[in-house]
Amino acid sequence: MESWERSRRRWQHAFFVSWLVLTSAGPVIEGGRVLPVVLVAGLAAWYAVWFVLRTPQPGDVPLPYVLGGGLLWLGLFAVDSSFLVVGLSVLAPYCMDAVRVGLVAVVSCAGGWLWHRYHLTGSIAWTEVVISALIAISAGAAVGYFHSVAQQSAERKRLIDELQAAQEARAAAEREAGVAAERQRLARDIHDSLTQGFASVVMLLEAAQATLPDNKHLTQALRVTRENLAESRRVVGALRPGDLDECGLPEALRRLSGRLSDETGVEAHTVITGTLRPLEAHVQAELLRVAQEAVANARRHAAADQVTLTLSYMEDLVVLDVHDDGGGFDPERAASGHGLSIMRERMEQLGGTLLVESAPGAGATVVAGVPVAVLSGAR
Template sequence: MESWERSRRRWQHAFFASWLVLTSGGALMEAGQVLPVVLVAGLAAWYAVWFVLRSPPSGDVPVPYVLGGGLLWLGLFAVDSSFLVVGLSVLVPYCMDAVRVGLVAVVSCAGGWLWHRFHANGTITWTEIAISALIAISAATAVGYFNAVARQSAERKRLIDELQAAQEARAAAERRAGVAAERQRLARDIHDSLTQGFASVVMLLEAAQATLPDNKHLTQALRAARENLTESRRVVGALRPGELDECGLPEALRRLSDRLSDETGIEAHTVITGTLRPLDAQVQAELLRVAQEAVANVRRHAAAERVTLTLSYMEGLVVLDIHDDGGGFDPERAASGHGLSIMRERMEQLGGTLLVESAPGAGATVVASLPAVAPIGAR
């Protein structure tokens, strides 16, 4: 949309230049003086300073510009009354943005022209009044049309900016989901290939060592195999929550609540409802991370006495509910923090939702729900 704004500015500059020439050209030729030329050039330079070099935001009215332009116009008007309509050039930058400013310019132009005719001839004919009214009506219609186009363009620009921001946010979420899925894939591949392979090698070398206990090379090979087995398990643990590999999501949640009770004295327990069934590995991993983040928030902020983790198996859906009876908080103010944002992003990446219910002094509830199987695009 920057190109649109530059194009709009160029048309505004052309509008100002043409209007300034139109309103001052004839008067300059009739005046035949140097001072009006200097003042008109000064008005053009003053406009350039504020709208070419500085480029204020659309619709913004710099008061110094209006005052300076008004003084230059008053100087022209003092030299010759025929320069009256030149003053409208000062308002040209706002005719397309503000209807009221445009209408003031139109009325001033019509009234100024009639005053000039009266000043020059001592009278005003009905024909001149009719011509002035027609010009004012036509100009007012043009101002309204230009303003409607400008507002429509501004609204279109806002919608395009919002769409672009949404697309960028979606692309970022997809990148994060891709990274998470790749980490899960690597963890599975390492566990199913290298880790299992090293475990088999260790078992074979241990059997061989039982037959040849004093073989130096066999001992070194066994030590190297054990070290690599340990390292592969460490890498898998870094790539995905280790508790899930050992015991699954329900038991991992029970261990999380037990640790919270043991380490803080908070009464915490886990409830499992519905019929247990296998869940997608990524669904389990993300729900466990949400539970860990929520429990960490309880530790740091809630001052709670009781925490309940509820895992509910529903048809095609799994729901995790973390409730505490602590001090609570304002969800709208807390939404800007990283913890809730990260949890919400994790749910949205897998087609789920995150709901936070809380109020000061009323505890807090975090509800995360996901399809039981992760979407294909999230794998």
Template sequence: MEPWERWKLLWQHGFFALALGPVSFGALAGAGHDPAAVAIRLGLAAGLAGWYGYWFAGRRDPSPAHLPYLLGAAGLWAVMAAVDPALLPVGVAILIPYCLRRPLWAAAAFVLLGAAWLTQGLIMGTLTWSSVLACVVGVVVLGATHGYLATLDHEGRKRQALLDQLAAAQAELAAAERRAGTLAERQRLARDIHDTLTQGFASIAMQLDAAQADLPPGAPATRRVEQAIRTARENLAESRRLVQALRPQQLDGAGLPEAVRQLAARLADEAAVTAHTVVTGEPAALDPATETELLRVVQEALTNIRRHARATEVTVTLSYLDDEVAIDVQDNGTGIPATRPTTGVGLGSMRERVDNLGGTLTVETGPGEGTTIAATVPVSAVPATTGTGAG
């Protein structure tokens, strides 16, 4: 429980005791020396206090239960008022929990309580102008007190809401700083690997190629050099894959739309496919890690088209909606056969990336009808993890 809520509850208990105690002791004074009358009044007051304590202090269930409390309290109040009209103001104590929670209810109840007290005085013939004035003044004082407390509660809630918003903004800023730091470190690692390991393996492979040309074919040294060349090239390819996984080259100095255009143009150049890129809406600023994940989805989809689809035309559509980003990759290829599941490694990798962004991915295909892969993610998406390997 928040400190303000705890203090408010303590004040509520105090006001209840203040409203119940004096009225009950005043009724005891009016009971004279009759032990039975005193016991009845004390028992009723204790019963009402216990009923209030059960619902607002002793219950473990934090959910409100207004109707059972009000029904029980109203029944006790009716009995108390019938036993001794002096206990009629106890109704104020019953309404204490709603002075802050339901201001309008409480104000209306104060007016009804005053009217009931005046009506009882009229019926018993004890109503005077002074008692009417006292009743009106009492209702006004109760209403003013209630209004003051309700204002304090309202301001306290506003202050708490501002504090919650500030804490959320600070948490969001800290998360953004962590993501920026992670991205900067990934880019630094990519540059370091490219400038050291990648360049080194490339140089080793070139030197070994030159040395192989000076060796006689079939010689033992030639075979060892061939093995070394193969190992150097494998490690060169692995280092390039690591650099690409850390930060796609297409996103360096460019946004997601331009990076998608580059991938489509590359497919058109290398696979003799007519590739179109369509961008709709106003490009939104996405988290860099989100752009990387979306570009990986497009890259994997185009790779699958090159390997399996035998398509002649591909359209990549990037749509910026109000609060979502949608990517559709459509081809006119052979489609995915019914015997081949749509949950392979490539599609599984794409689905994992999109799920990681809190989005959805659908695949529409049919034999000879081409394939459409549609991914939709929130504009505010941030990957839960950024370690998904390249598909």
């Protein structure tokens, strides 16, 4: 499409030059004066400034060009009325894109040429009328053809842009579907292997503990196995955030904090601020997984009394922060931890950011922000 536009511009330049030479060569040669030559050269240079040295969009005919070109044409017309039809050169860019303007210019120039002949000779021959009409019809047909080709090109460009956008959307949807399918597969594999295995080990250890209730090592093994069973279930839940399918991100966060309170006794709650806006499914999933990871870290390591999840809908981004009042940690030493690295990677893949604010004994806050460009679907 761009090559066609370049070709169209070349034909426009050829039309301008040929018409300018055709309509000005005779009066310039016959008159033998310097001023018409200067004005014709000025008109050619003025056109080159606006349409050769710069690259206007189709249909973009700047008003300064029209005013400047019109003044130069009026100067030529004042010197010699034979330069009347040069006006079509000034309107050449319009003739390529605006069929009505082109037709008016063609008819005006044909009528102006007849008026000029009458002004010189005092009469107009029928042959001159016929020739003028034939030229006007031919030029009008050319203008109409150029305009129809330009419209067809614009329509094709629109269709190609729509097709490309649809293909990109389909590819993005297929990628997301592929990612979702792979996560579902991983979730099933983990559930059917590790989770089930941990559950079986827990049952066996519980049976063993019933016969050896005071065995310290057996008790520790049972505790560690239960923790790993809970972790494997958390991973499966993270891979398959079913809460989103049922209720959306705000309610999923409320359920997450509710489960934390029910299972641990920690005072946990969710706060939603700002005006809710629709989020793409993959954005909701990534934010929920960050929240799940942050809550799991607080549950395992923080020994917190309170955990607060806050989802803030702002003008230019959506922010999720998870705060606990636990023991805190040194963010620099923990930066290489697997959980924080995964959360940071999730946000970077979305074009967002992840910040961790904490200090020993001062609690911890994990802040995830996603810009509006991602939320609106720009990938």
